[in-house]
Amino acid sequence: MNERDFERAAELTERERQHALATHQRHQAQRRSATECEDCGQPIPKARQLAVVSPYCVECQSINEELNRHERR
Ligand SMILES: [Zn+2]
Secondary structure (H helix, E strand, C coil): CCHHHHHHHHHHHHHHHHHHHHHHHHHHHHHCCCCECCCCCCECCHHHHHHCCCCCCHHHHHHHHHHHHHHHC
């Protein structure tokens, strides 16, 4: 391996590391339960926040699931 190859490999590793980190942080952010429903703004009960990772209240969640089911067909 010559010096340029080594530099490229190091650069690639750094980029991969940054990418992995960014992906991880994005996933962490998505996993955070919202305290208020993203759709209707209703406060989401603490028990639901802990039980389900979802930015929606029960009602909007079921509506969204219904819509997704139809979209996938
Ligand atoms: Zn809602």
